[in-house]
Amino acid sequence: MKPSPRRRRLAALMAVLLLPVLALVSAPSASALGNGLALTPPMGWNDWNAYGCNVSEQLVEQTALAMHNNGMQAAGYQYVNMDDCWMASSRDGGGNLVANSSKFPHGIAAVANYVHSLGLKFGIYEDAGTATCAGYPGSYGHEQQDANLFASWGVDYVKYDWCNIPFGNFSGQSHQQVAKTLYTRMRDALSATGRPIVFSMCNGWDGSVQPATWAGPVANLWRTTADIQPNFGSMLSNFHNTVGLAPYAGPGAWNDPDMLEIGNGMSATEDRAHFSLWAEMAAPLIEGGNLVNASSTTLSILTNRAVIAVDQDPLGKPGTQVSSSGGHDVLARQLSNGDVSVVLFNETGSTATISTTAAAIGKSGASSYTLTDLWSGATSTTTGTISASVPAHGAVMYRVAGGTTGTPPSGTVHAVGAGKCLDVPNSTQANGTQVDIWDCNGQANQAWVNSGGRFTIYGGAKCLDAYDNQTSPGTKVEIWDCNGGANQQWQVNSNGTITGVQSGLCLDVYDNGTANGTKVELWTCNGGANQQWTVR
Structure with missing residues (x-):
């Protein structure tokens, strides 16, 4: 028997008293922008990964023609998107963005017209700050003017970055609040043009913005990761940081683990894994390679109709x-x-x-x-x-x-005795929040990823953690910033228990409770049903 029965009774009473309050808290759910676009994840190309700042009219048009002829367009790829460095270093006298005349001698509208003539769609890049990441004019303070210009050029897709943000103009606001403000401004500006334009948020990925928790009504897709690099480790990291965010995505609103690196340096085996994972997660399939000179192996991966059909499945339920x-x-x-x-x-x-x-x-x-x-x-x-x-x-x-x-698995850690799921109360992300059990609902506050001995949540932003490195029975189990500590290491055992590597104690539902809101702690392993878990 566990000691302190009075503590147990008080906790049970508090759980009952709090239930009406907790029941009023809505878990996050996927909600879409409502512009009728990107009902399946966008498919296309972007120049940045392979060419960096070396974008040009010739490159964009040659790539569009290659996509038209090499089977990519037929396989479903639509968007031909150019990234940073397309513009001149300053706006014109009217405050309008101007294309770099040496890179785009015929202007952007002419390039868009050429892309459209092939039956493809055209995308452009800008930034929410005062300057783009490469130092060209940003859209801050010019949102409607730039949106109108893009629409007049025939733009179908806007990738909107997150560099050089004037945080000093938003005193007292968090980065997330600023992001909501600035991305909503451009959303509204694009909507006001009357032209259907897919809106892609290339937002801050360092944990300060957390777009998946709020961006559904603002954008058609949002970045969940750092910029991808053409190596297996980078691809793997972006996979880990995205797979747990499935509950937030759906038709018109997608998690974006960044562009595809197919043919950019990984092996063919790694490229196939990359493509499989992105399709399984319902991620946008925006290739970032050299398509003009793509190998037959690269094209065979990018045009695999069976895998693409999974990515584009109209149910829109990420794996x-x-x-x-x-x-x-x-x-x-x-x-x-x-x-x-x-x-x-x-x-x-x-x-x-x-x-x-x-x-x-x-x-x-x-x-x-x-x-x-x-x-x-x-x-x-x-x-x-x-x-x-x-x-x-x-x-x-x-x-x-x-x-x-039936209902597909959703990354849950299921408490067998209670028939409920390991849950972060009220979907909070505050360090020190003690986890509990709650009816399984498939939401992000129950979407745990078991990787490398850690249980992460919210896209890897937080880890399951034993409070203050304590190793005594009754230690609360909480969420905390992932730090690699021994108190964040867990072992899933064949007997159904989950033990803390540091303490050797079992993950335990307090006092054999089965009510929503019952807290989870560490306790001496005893074979009880309240220490049995299924990781799904």
């Missing part, structure tokens, strides 16, 4: 992690026809067998299921086990048909 252990990840995504897309991803440097089951991905009710390998095209059947030998840094992607599909 979530079913399991993650030892660098072996299983993701599942419910599709509009009842199928489930499954990715078996191997983060490690050695070939590994990765497995899951039909039940774990939300499938039931059939004696067998059909598996279609979306990279090889091979089909097979299974009575329930879904398994493959996955190469180092590789992924195997299946489409699973048959039976019925």
